[in-house]
Amino acid sequence: MAIALISLIFIALVTVYFYLTKNFNYWQKRKIPCPNGALPGVGHFWSLITMKVSFGERIRQIYNDNRNHSMVGIYNFRSPALIVLEPDLVKTVLQTKFTSFHENGFKIEADLDPLLANNPFFNYGEKWITGRKRLTYAFSSMRLRILLESVKQVCEQFENFLDRKLSKVGKIELQLKDLFARFTAQVVSGAGFGVDGLSFDEEKETESFYTMGKSFLEPTGVNNFVFLLVFFIPALNKIFRSPFLPKRADRFFRTIISEVMEQRRTEEKPRNDFLQLMADLERVEGNKIDMNVLTSHAVSFFIDGYETSSATLSFIGFNLATFPDVQTKLRKEVISVLNKHDGVITYEALKEMTYMDQVICESQRFFPLVGFLNKICTEETELRGSDGLTCHIQPGTQILIPVHGLQEDSRYWERPEIFDPDRFGPDKKNNIDRFTFLPFGEGPRMCVGMRMALLQMKACLATLLKKYSLEVSPKTRLPLKMVPSTFLTAPEGGLWVYIRPIE
Ligand code: HEM
Incomplete structure (x- = not known):
């Protein structure tokens, strides 16, 4: 017995x-180098399960250990x-x-997350084309x-808040x-939904867009667990x-969008926000305004625009606080450009702040928010590396950048x-290979909100630097x-600074 x-x-x-x-001889059979240490069931991601490093950090380690190859095969759990x-x-x-690689590797289940179902990031085919066209x-x-x-208007509220x-x-x-x-929650509520998001009103903070965003997008233990399940172990999320x-x-x-749209039905005032634009586009395309679709556009704007x-901005602020010379140089540019534009932050003024562009780029290079890109092969194809490695890629294979x-x-x-x-200065930036600098991705799926992101970040930094200075506080845990x-990359303990008015 x-x-x-x-x-x-x-x-x-x-x-x-x-x-x-079962799959662990996949790369060996194809003669593609594969790092040692794959473990049953978790492949090369044991340190992700034990929460020692993030997925992006693990890809970075593998990159650094295998720089002499053009490509390297790994096991993402079993795949x-x-x-x-x-x-x-x-x-x-x-x-x-x-x-051959037009699908993103991150998926959501439309029945679990109906309000994310129209976000181009999670879509492909016709649905992706339509969503992307609208945002473009x-x-x-x-x-x-x-x-x-x-x-x-948000810049004014921001200044009043600091004052x-x-x-x-x-x-x-x-x-x-x-x-x-x-700041970004207030931009999303104002430019996106046409409402005051109450994010600078500390008395009404609990009802604010800021508090709502924080509750599910901040990297807390619970939120991280949800990210892990939804995006990295979707098979397990079939159970949870x-x-x-x-x-x-x-x-x-849903409540906000339905209230806003109800109010708009009865008022004459023309609106210029993202929500109105999406509603108009639906109408032009001959569709009846579907509240689900409209709410999902608004939620996409919120999710894509707020946290990223x-x-x-936090990493840029931290770099400015750490490098006072850069901060002073950027402040000089902001003040001199604004003086030329009667102190007003215009579209042209922001365009003229070119050193600010350099600071933003270098900060994004230094602290990449999205440490890797994740694509899926959709059509059989071949990749050839300069070292002679050739790989036939089968549909469904995950490709990590x-x-x-x-x-x-x-x-x-x-x-x-x-x-x-200065490495992004006018004399040097043309020497940079586009495919070694990918803060917004590249190609047809490159971040469609990049121009909006840069616009709001530059307006925010100009408002801050023209009047205040930043200094790193000892509460920031260094080295980060x-x-x-x-x-998304996030520092442990947060980035703490002192802010004071400039003399
Ligand atoms: C600094 C802020 C931002 C960063 C660093 C960022 C970064 C990225 C990255 C890395 C991608 C993936 C690109 C790829 O897969 O090749 C992406 C996609 C996307 N981003 Fe952004 N993003 C930012 C702000 C925004 C904003 C403000 C919006 C819109 C309100 C937005 C909307 C999107 C959308 C819809 C996609 C999916 C595009 C597609 O798959 O066609 N992003 N973003």
């Missing part, structure tokens, strides 16, 4: 082992995935052979000039993410069935460990260590 039981357990264990490692390491191959995947139209130069009017805080004390200590998340957008956020957005831009690794590789960047905005298990 005991022997039979032991034999059964043994057979069961061997079966499970074979199941968990084979290919990391392309050469800029030329990155170009092939993102641009030249886009038709919304962020054309002409529309951006109009959206800037709402952003300017109120500084009125009784000489300096304040705050966490940059906290400050900038109020956790949506990315929590029920309370779903209710919050505020986190990027190591953004962080490429952006700190000394073969493409002189002294990459130094923060130096990034939170493991997040999708």
Whole structure:
């Protein structure tokens, strides 16, 4: 009896082992280098499960250990995935052979997350084309000039908020993410939905867009677990069935959009926000305004625009606080450009702030918010590396682009460990290989909100620097260590600074 039981357990264990490692000779068979250390069931991602490093950080480690190859095969849990390491191959995947790699690797379940179902990031085929066309139209130069009017109002509220805080004390200590998340939440509510998001009103903070965004987008333990399930272990989420957008956020957005649209039916006032634009486009296309579709456009604007831009701004703010010379130089540019434009933040004024562009680029290179891109092969094709490696890629294979690794590789960047905005100066920027600098991705799926992101970030930085200075506070844990298990890069303990008025 005991022997039979032991034999059964043994057979069961061997079966499970074979199941968990079934694919683990995939790269060997194709003669593609594969790092050692793949473990049954988790492949090369044990450190992700134990929350030691984030997915992006793990891809960065693999990049740095395998720089001599053009490509390297890994096991993402049980599935084979290919990391392309050469800029030329990155170009092939993102641009030249886009038709073979047009799907993003992140998926959501439409029934669990109906309000994310129209977001181009999660779509492909016709649905992607339609969603992308709409956003491209919304962020054309002409529309951006109009959206800037709402952003300017937010800049005023931002300045008043800081003045109120500084009125009784000489300096304040705050966490940059906290400050900038109020700004971007207020932009999204104003430019996106045409309402006051209450994000600078500390008395009504609990009802604000800022609090709502924070509740499900901030990298807390619970949110990280949800990200992990939804985006990295979707097979396990078939059991947990956790949506990315929590029920309370779903209710919050549905209520606001239905109230706003109801109000608009009865008023004559013309509106210039993103929500109105999407409603008009639906009408022009002959569709009846469907509240679900409209709400999902609004939610996309919120999710894509709020966290990405505020986190990027925080890293820029931290770099300015760390490098006072850069801060002074940028302030000089802001003040001199604004003086030429009667102190008003116009579209042209922002365009003239070119050193600011350099600071933003260098900050995005130094602290990539999205450490990797994730694509799926949709059509059988072949990739050839300059080292002679050739790989036939089957539909369904995951392709990972190591953004962080490429952006700190000394073969493409002189002294990459130094923060130096001058590397993006007019005399040097043309020498940069586009496919080694990917903060917004590249090719037909490149971030469609990039111009909106830059517009709001530049307006925010100009407002801040013209009047206030930043200094790193000892509350910032140095050297920075990034939170493991997040999708977007986030520093442990936050980035704390002192803000004071400039003399
Ligand atoms: C600094 C802020 C931002 C950063 C760093 C950022 C970064 C990115 C990146 C890396 C991608 C993936 C590109 C690829 O797969 O090749 C992306 C896609 C996207 N972003 Fe952004 N983004 C930012 C702001 C925004 C804003 C403000 C919006 C809109 C309101 C937006 C909307 C989108 C959309 C819709 C996609 C999917 C595009 C597609 O698949 O066709 N992003 N973004």
